[in-house]
Structure formats: C-alpha cells, structure tokens
Amino acid sequence: MTHHEVHRSHRVGWLRAAVLGANDGIVSTASLIIGVAAASTTQENILLAGVAGLVAGAMSMAAGEYVSVSSQSDTENADLALEKISLENNIEFEKDELAKIYQNRGLEPGLAKQVAEQLMAHDALGAHARDEIGISESISTKPVQAAFYSAGTFTVGAALPLIVAWVTSYDYIISAVAVLSLVFLALLGGVAARAGGATITVGAIRVTFWGAIAMALTAGVGRIFGVVI
Template sequence: MTHHEMHRSHRVGWLRAAVLGANDGIVSTASLIIGVAAASSSQESILLAGIAGLVAGAMSMAAGEYVSVSSQSDTESADLALEKKSLANNFEFEKDELAKIYENRGLEPVLAEKVAEQLMAHDALGAHARDEIGISETVSAQPVQAAFYSAGTFTVGAALPLLVAWVIPGNLLITAVSVLSLVFLAVLGGLAARAGGASIAVGAFRVTFWGALAMGLTAVVGSVFGVVA
C-alpha cells in the first residue's frame, strides 16, 4: 500500500508573502478609509485616499519584500561561496565536520562517517548547505516571487474595503467597511492557516484581532482630527 504524506514546508516562502500582503492590504486600506471617513470627509475624498493607499502600499510591499528577501539571498550566496572554498581547501576536515553533525543527531560514529562520505561523493556542497548551514531548495530565498506575491495580494486585499466604500456610501460606510473587512480578515486567516496545516480558528482570530485594533485606533485618530479641523 502506498503511503503519501503531504508536507507544507515548501509553501513557507510564497505563503508568508501572500498572507502578509493580503493582510496588510485589508488592514491598511480599511483603516485609512475609516480614519478619513471619521474625519467627516466626502466620499470622493475617501475613495481617493483609498486608491492612493492601494497603489502606494502595493509598491511599498513589493519593494520591501524584494529588498528583504534579496538580502537573505545574498547572505545565503555568501555562505555557499565560503563553504565551497572550504571544501576545495579542506575536504577531509569538512567530511569529518559533516560526520560529526550526523553523529550528534544520533548515528553511530562509523555509520555517520559513511553517510557523510557517500553524501559528499554525490553532492558535497549540497550536503553541507542542508545540514551545516541550513539552506535547502524548499526554504531558499526567492526575491522576485516574494515581491510578486506581496504586491499582488496586497492589491487584492486593499480592493475589498475600497469596493465596500464605493458601494456603501454615507453614514453606513464606517460600519460596513469595519464589519466586512473583519470578515475578510477572518476568512484570510482561516485559509492561510489551512494552507499551512495550522488551526483555522487560531489563524482567523489573530488576524481579526489586530485588524480590529488597527481600525479602531485610526477611527479614533480620524474623529479627533475631524473635530479639531
């Protein structure tokens, strides 16, 4: 009988960027709309602020993710270059070092040495990258992918409260944007948790809580500045 396990660690890179982008899109745009609306602005001003926030936020997310993940990628490349040089100059030392890693994980010394020898004969740099440095294809940095997912999902997330503000103007705008944005966040948190194999309830609660806090604070700020104005 075939036994197949579905692991989710390969989703870490894009899932983190996608969830972060969508979450920020919903929270920042909904908070911006609520803050501007609380200051008694016109619907045109509210929509303009929301659109500006969407465009600026998407570009900021893309740039931020690209720079951040590029820095991680540069660090990984530098570590690999250093390891490659060490393998060229001290192959036997590197083999003993890898064997010691396997021995510390529970293998008998003789078996650990054989495993290290065979793995290094197959792919010495790959073996050290995985087991000494902790770099693997599953979790390696991918700047362009992270930037694309962040910007794209931020745009989708930001479009949701913006659409609500466009469809429901007037006195109901703040309530509608608040309630529906929290629903969007709960759904997002639940889907992200399910994709990552975590608790759906916990995933939904944590993004909803912080989203509600952000929207509440911006509503207070908008009200204060609206009164002052």
C-alpha cells in the same frame, strides 16, 4: 498500502509573502478609509485616499519584500561561497565536520562517517548547505517571487474594503467597511492557516483581532483630527 504524506514547508516562501500582502492590504486600506471617514470628509475624498493607499501600499510591499528577501539571499550566497572554498581547500575537515553533525543526530561514528562520505561524493556543497548551514532548495529565498505575491495579494486585499466604501452609502461607510473587512480578515486567516496546516480557528482569530485594533485606533485618530479641523 501506500502511505503518502503531504508536507507544507515548501510553501513557506510564497505563503508568507501572500498572507502578509493580503493582510496588510485589507488592514491598512480599511483603516485608512475608516480614519478618513471619521474625519467627516466627503465620499470622493475617502475613495481617493483609499486608491492612493492601494497603489502606494502595493509598491511599498513589493519593494520591501524584494529588498528583504534579496538581503537574505545575499547572506545565503555568501555562506555558500565560503563553504565552497572550504570544500576545495579542506575536504577532510569538511567530511569530519559533516560526520560530527550526523553523530549529534544519533548515528554511530562509523556510520556517520560513511554517510558523510557518500553524500559528499554525490553533492558535497548541497550536503553542507542543507545539514551544516540549514539552506534547502525547498525553502530557498526567491526575491522576485516574494515581491510578486506580496504586491499582488496586497492589491486584492486593499480592493475589498475599497469596493465596500464605493458601493456603500456615505452614512454607513465606517460600519460597513469595518464589519466586512473583519469578515475578510477572518476568511484570510482561515485560508492561510489551512494552507499552512494550522488550526483554522486560531488563524482566523489572530488576524481578525489585530485588524480590529488597527481600525479602532485609526478611527480614533480620524475622529480627533476631524474635531480639531
């Protein structure tokens, strides 16, 4: 019988950026719309604020992800460059270092040394990158990919409460945006949890909980601002 395991760690890079983007798009735009609506302004101003929030948020997410992941990539590349120099100048030391890593994982000294030698003969830098530094190809940083996923999913997430505000009567904007945005967040949390192999219920609850808090706080600020004005 063939046994096939489906691992999900290779999804970490794009999944994190995609979930973060969609979550921020829903929460920030819904909160912005609710806050502005609570200040007793016109529906046109509410929609204008929502569109501005969508554009600004998408660009901010893209730039933030790109800079953040690029910084991580720079650190990884610097470590790899140092390791490459060490392999060129101290090959025996690096063999012993890798063998000790395998010993600590449970291999006998002789076998650990043999494994280290064979792996380094095949791909010395790759072996040290993976087992000494902790960098693997499946989870390596990709700044452009992270920026694309984050901005794209933010736009999709932000469009949901914006569409609700557009098609809903002014008197019901706050309640409609709040309720449907929480539904969107619950679905997002469930889908993200499913994609990552986690419990769907837990994923849905934690995303919805923090979204509800953000909307409630923004509504309170908007209400206070409207009274002051």
